[in-house]
Amino acid sequence: xxxxxxxxxxxxxxxxxxxxxxxxxxxxxxxxxxxxxxxxxxxxxxxxxxxxxxxxxxxxxxxxxxxxxxxxxxxxxxxxxxxxxxxxxxxxxxxxxxxxxxxxxxxxxxxxxxxxxxxxxxxxxxxxxxxxxxxxxxxxxxxxxxxxxxxxxxxxxxxxxxxxxxxxxxxxxxxxxxxxxxxxxxxxxxxxxxxxxxxxxxxxxxxxxxxxxxxxxxxxxxxxxxxxxxxxxxxxxxxxxxxxxxxxxxxxxxxxxxxxxxxxxxxxxxxxxxxxxxxxxxxxxxxxxxxxxxxxxxxxxxxxxxxxxxxxxxxxxxxxxxxxxxxxxxxxxxxxxxxxxxxxxxxx
Amino acid sequence: xxxxxxxxxxxxxxxxxxxxxxxxxxxxxxxxxxxxxxxxxxxxxxxxxxxxxxxxxxxxxxxxxxxxxxxxxxxxxxxxxxxxxxxxxxxxxxxxxxxxxxxxxxxxxxxxxxxxxxxxxxxxxxxxxxxxxxxxxxxxxxxxxxxxxxxxxxxxxxxxxxxxxxxxxxxxxxxxxxxxxxxxxxxxxxxxxxxxxxxxxxxxxxxxxxxxxxxxxxxxxxxxxxxxxxxxxxxxxxxxxxxxxxxxxxxxxxxxxxxxxxxxxxxxxxxxxxxxxxxxxxxxxxxxxxxxxxxxxxxxxxxxxxxxxxxxxx
Numbered sequence: 009x010x011x012x013x014x015x016x017x018x019x020x021x022x023x024x025x026x027x028x029x030x031x032x033x034x035x036x037x038x039x040x041x042x043x044x045x046x047x048x049x050x051x052x053x054x055x056x057x058x059x060x061x062x063x064x065x066x067x068x069x070x071x072x073x074x075x076x077x078x079x080x081x082x083x084x085x086x087x088x089x090x091x092x093x094x095x096x097x098x099x100x101x102x103x104x105x106x107x108x109x110x111x112x113x114x115x116x117x118x119x120x121x122x123x124x125x126x127x128x129x130x131x132x133x134x135x136x137x138x139x140x141x142x143x144x145x146x147x148x149x150x151x152x153x154x155x156x157x158x159x160x161x162x163x164x165x166x167x168x169x170x171x172x173x174x175x176x177x178x179x180x181x182x183x184x185x186x187x188x189x190x191x192x193x194x195x196x197x198x199x200x201x202x203x204x205x206x207x208x209x210x211x212x213x214x215x216x217x218x219x220x221x222x223x224x225x226x227x228x229x230x231x232x233x234x235x236x237x238x239x240x241x242x243x244x245x246x247x248x249x250x251x252x253x254x255x256x257x258x259x260x261x262x263x264x265x266x267x268x269x270x271x272x273x274x275x276x277x278x279x280x281x282x283x284x285x286x287x288x289x290x291x292x293x294x295x296x297x298x299x300x301x302x303x304x305x306x307x308x309x310x311x312x313x314x315x316x317x318x319x320x321x322x323x324x325x326x327x328x329x330x331x332x333x334x335x336x337x338x339x340x341x342x343x344x345x346x347x348x349x350x351x352x353x354x355x356x
Numbered sequence: 357x358x359x360x361x362x363x364x365x366x367x368x369x370x371x372x373x374x375x376x377x378x379x380x381x382x383x384x385x386x387x388x389x390x391x392x393x394x395x396x397x398x399x400x401x402x403x404x405x406x407x408x409x410x411x412x413x414x415x416x417x418x419x420x421x422x423x424x425x426x427x428x429x430x431x432x433x434x435x436x437x438x439x440x441x442x443x444x445x446x447x448x449x450x451x452x453x454x455x456x457x458x459x460x461x462x463x464x465x466x467x468x469x470x471x472x473x474x475x476x477x478x479x480x481x482x483x484x485x486x487x488x489x490x491x492x493x494x495x496x497x498x499x500x501x502x503x504x505x506x507x508x509x510x511x512x513x514x515x516x517x518x519x520x521x522x523x524x525x526x527x528x529x530x531x532x533x534x535x536x537x538x539x540x541x542x543x544x545x546x547x548x549x550x551x552x553x554x555x556x557x558x559x560x561x562x563x564x565x566x567x568x569x570x571x572x573x574x575x576x577x578x579x580x581x582x583x584x585x586x587x588x589x590x591x592x593x594x595x596x597x598x599x600x601x602x603x604x605x606x607x608x609x610x611x612x613x614x615x616x617x618x619x620x621x622x623x624x625x626x627x628x629x630x631x632x633x634x635x636x637x638x639x640x641x642x643x644x645x646x647x648x649x650x651x652x653x654x655x656x657x658x659x660x661x662x663x664x665x666x667x668x669x670x
Contacts, residue, residue, distance in 0.1 A: 053540030108543050127545045137547040155565035180569070182576040183598060190569075195562040208558055212566060263570040281566050283559050289547070 041178050043070040044097040045086055047077045052103055055130065060101050062131045062288040066194065066209055067099070068148040070178070083302060090115045097176050098301070110292060112172055113301050120303075121169055122296035126204065131287030142211055142284050144191070151177050152192035152209070159198045165297050165308035166198065169205075187214075187265065193283065203310075207290035210283040217262055217278040222247075576601065 046064045048056075064073050072095075086098065100111040108128070113120040135141035154177050159170045173196055190212055197206040216224065222244060226233050238244055262278045297308040551559075 055541055055544045103540075105539055125543055127543050129545050129547055133546045137549065153566065153569065155562050157561045157565070182569075182573050183594075185573055187570060187573060190566075193562055193566060195558060195565070197558055197561055206554075206558055208555075208562065210559070210562055263567050264574055265570075281563055281570070283562055283566070285555070285559075 039179055039181075040096075041070055041094075042096040042175055043094050044099060044176065045072055045075060045090065045095050046099040046101075047075055047086065048101040048103075049077065049081065049083070050102060051079075052101065056101060056103050056108060058130050058132070059128055059288055059290075063099060063101070065131070065148055066152065066192075066288065067176075068151075070151060087116055087301070100302075109295075110290075111302065112176070114172065114175075115301060118298060118300040118302075118304060119168065119172075119307065120296075120298040120301055121172055121294060122298070123205070123292040124295045125290050125292045127291040129287055129289040131209075134285050134287035134289060138284070141286070142213070143286065144211075147191050147211060147286075150189040150191050152194045153177070153180065153190055153212075154194045154196070157195065157197045158200060159196070165294060168297060168307070169294055192286070203293055205292050205294065207288075207292060209286055209288060211286050213282040213284065214263075214265075214279040215282055217280050220245075220247075 044067045046060055046067055048060060052060065064071055064075070089095070090098070096115060098111070098113040098115055100113065102109050102111070108125045110123045110125055111120055112123070135143075154173055156170050156173060159166045177194070193210045193212055195206070195208040195210065197208070198204075199206065222233070233244060235241070235244060238247070262280050264278055293310065294308075295310040296306060299305040299307055
């Protein structure tokens with residue numbers, strides 16, 4: 009009896025976790041907020057480790073920024089933690105002598121997408137290549153938007169990838185979203201010919217259109233302008249100065265705002281959308297789709313397909329030996345694909 | 357007398373010469389002999405008594421000269437230095453030098469007073485001691501670690517061999533590290549220029565997406581301007597409008613799907629159509645909300661029970 013009582017007590021003690029679980033739900037829309045872990049289960053070389061850190065920053069704010077992995081941590085450990093923490097996605101980096109790969113998995117059941125990273129650049133590399141790298145304070149306080157482009161073909165593994173990436177970030181409700189929270193953008197661009205996916209990460213900036221650069225700067229910077237060379241104050245307003253050459257040509261990149269956004273962008277004025285890259289940058293290829301979480305039947309494998317269809321792309325096949333000998337269970341594949349289709353229908 | 361004078365003169369000449377040039381020890385001793393012999397024997401006996409005084413004087417006399425003499429001696433010293441340096445006498449060398457410093461003097465004295473034999477005794481006591489300390493110092497030196505030993509010239513080829521070996525080792529190590537680094541950095545590309553054409557295209561695609569989304573947001577939020585979702589009256593109106601918007605979107609989607617270049621964008625367009633419905637459903641229907649909660653709490657309870665059981669098992 010006493011034991012039973014204690015059991016009840018234990019139940020009470022754990023309640024905070026339950027409350028936390030409710031925190032996983034967006035308080036405006038009521039949607040479940042996806043959370044993610046970015047980790048690796050092996051010792052990574054320095055640059056890849058940096059890439060992992062960049063990916064974590066990209067996944068902010070709903071990710072574990074300072075997640076510590078140990079060598080003896082198995083996937084099951086992360087899975088066990090993910091339940092109470094409400095983590096829905098795993099991003100796993102792994103490095104072999106031949107290739108660097110990123111696995112994106114949904115917890116706890118899967119599926120798992122394995123991408124081979126052909127090329128990557130770190131956020132610091134991107135910042136170094138830029139004249140004026142931009143990083144406002146609260147850039148990483150809101151989740152990024154995601155733009156998927158070129159995935160619209162009828163191939164099912166691409167559809168699955170689309171769904172996966174759409175769900176990895178919180179969905180946007182157009183009726184309630186504040187544009188000031190749209191600070192970042194993740195772009196995934198699928199190239200049909202090379203079968204490569206370009207992964208880019210941009211910061212979004214809005215600038216009023218039709219205002220001279222001087223006045224814009226004056227409003228933005230809170231600084232006393234340099235009027236030494238001017239005869240009259242009116243010159244400051246009327247003189248055109250040198251305009252940015254990219255200002256005129258971007259007619260398509262203008263939006264009309266419904267509400268004020270910052271000091272500069274007022275409602276019902278036109279603003280230009282400017283994107284500036286903040287790394288990381290990756291060029292990757294979808295090589296494998298697994299049914300479960302890093303296990304289970306293989307729904308799709310790039311290298312088998314290449315053999316069968318004799319695709320026009322000329323990838324050099326760096327031997328991923330692990331994939332040989334896992335020839336598909338076709339019946340399972342079909343069933344799974346159907347399931348995915350249904351998922352997508354729900355999604356839309 | 358004249359001969360005596362001449363002899364004296366000769367002595368004087370020799371003396372001056374010696375004083376000027378600083379002749380070798382042999383010359384010195386000769387001079388001394390000449391100097392002491394001319395006087396008569398009784399005088400010599402007298403001097404025998406004052407031998408020590410003379411000796412002292414002579415020593416003083418010579419000690420002045422010794423400074424000059426040293427200039428003639430350096431080769432000897434340098435040789436010694438060389439020996440010491442070969443034997444790696446580094447730190448102790450000064451000490452030994454100090455001890456040795458008195459040595460040359462004694463030596464010269466010994467030679468000066470060859471007949472008297474006192475110099476030899478001095479050498480036997482003092483000089484031997486100095487030599488002993490020096491020798492001891494050398495023997496004390498432990499150079500066991502160096503495989504090549506103190507005599508370098510004998511191991512010239514060994515040194516070369518060892519250096520070559522080290523070089524090869526270093527090279528191999530460097531190459532291994534380089535290879536490892538190459539493997540680690542495989543695929544890592546540092547963008548040379550910020551905006552190449554491909555990047556511009558990508559930015560264009562992304563911009564298109566953002567503009568589409570923002571316009572949609574603008575359209576949706578413009579309609580509900582001035583309405584407060586928390587007020588029930590406004591909420592009804594909102595609901596109605598959103599429903600309308602949803603159906604209008606539904607009508608549109610078939611067209612956009614046929615275009616369907618940007619699946620994501622189309623999704624973003626459709627999302628509001630679906631989301632408000634879902635949103636309203638969740639907000640408006642408390643039963644559903646509770647159901648959601650209940651499920652989660654039950655899950656949590658299961659988890660709690662499990663954890664509790666575990667703790668008790670422990």
